[in-house]
Amino acid sequence: MFHVDLDDLADLVLDPDATPEAVRTHVASCPACRDRLDALLDVRRLADGEPLVAPPDRVRDRVLAQVRDADPGAGTADGRRPLSVAGAPAEARRSRNRVPVWAAGLAAGIALVAGLGLGRLTGDAPATPEATDPGTVVAAADLTALDSDAARGVASAVEKDDTLTLRVSAEGLDDSDGVHEVWLINTDGKRMVAIGFLASGDTGQFDVPLGLIEQGYRIVDISVEPDDGDPTHSGVSLARGELA
């Protein structure tokens, strides 16, 4: 059963009378959709605040003066760290000690999701799926470039023996510097997980946790990642497609 999408939930907040009966019935009986609806209602309730008040310019001057005085070495890339599978949880532990309580849970949560993907990475498994039992293709996506509709290959999610494998076979990826990393982006537009690198540049297969796609991680994204030790998405996507 599919959930009600955010647009329809928004309409339910904005114009409940015009909402189709089927949407209302589903929301009434679905805790997940009810939660999302409550969150939207919360936004509506909080949407009455006065405009923000900027601090006087002298505060900015003081901040910059204080930072420059105390930190003459500023500007060096001293925050870099190597990318490793163990990196994400260690980072989360360190953050927990120093980040305010309010933000600590968030930081740890993000690291945990990233770790989940990396931990399950099958690495440079040979891309010869035809040689064995092909399993069942439960979803597939045509990959296209982001700035045009140029074809960039295909991705398929294959279920076999209670294992879900994402097979990526990309083409025409621009071979600029950096490695190609595969991500699954949630259709909520807020969450993404890294599932591994395309070791050969354009093909790879990755075991992913069962249920990930059902949770909305349906958008396959291939990014080019510079070798800068930063485990987050570079922001440069070469191809994308939604599993359906």
Add this chain to the structure above:
Amino acid sequence: MVTGVREFEEQDDVVRSLAARLVAGDESALEVIYDRWSALVHTYALRALGDAHDAEDVTQQVFVAAWRSRHTLTPSASALPAWLIGIARHKIADVREARARDARRSEAVAALPVLDAVDQSADGEVAERLVVRQAVDELPDPRRTIVLLAFWQGLSHTEIAETVGLPLGTVKSHVRRGLIQLHQQLEGVRHVPR
């Protein structure tokens, strides 16, 4: 739906790269971060403390502390504003403690504790209201105007269509997308994702 996701992600990428630059010690990133979030932090401190001088001090302390503890920031889009608000919350608590100490010292205890209790219980909502306000002000026009008329002024979609001279369907779609964008910004700073 896909359009919405992309729109939001582009925004996200900007914030994520700012966070990464800050962590890497790029001072110009601190300036950009200050320019974008100092009003949020300052207004939060102003509402929580009710004193212009203290609010300025807290704002200054928050951004200096953000710089000094930048290594603790996870470079992700949603973590950055949540992290700044978290630092602000601590600095505000410090000012309140100092005030309580001063009050005890001068034995003028009567008025302060009550006021502070009220303030503290409302703090979470104060911060969230400010985040929503910032989010609406960052929307591109005409969406910003339309959302302000709909939510802040309480005008109907028909009244808005007449005011801004756009078709009713266009107005509805701006209000819908606007609500979702405000939602995404707010969820980004809530500590437990729903």
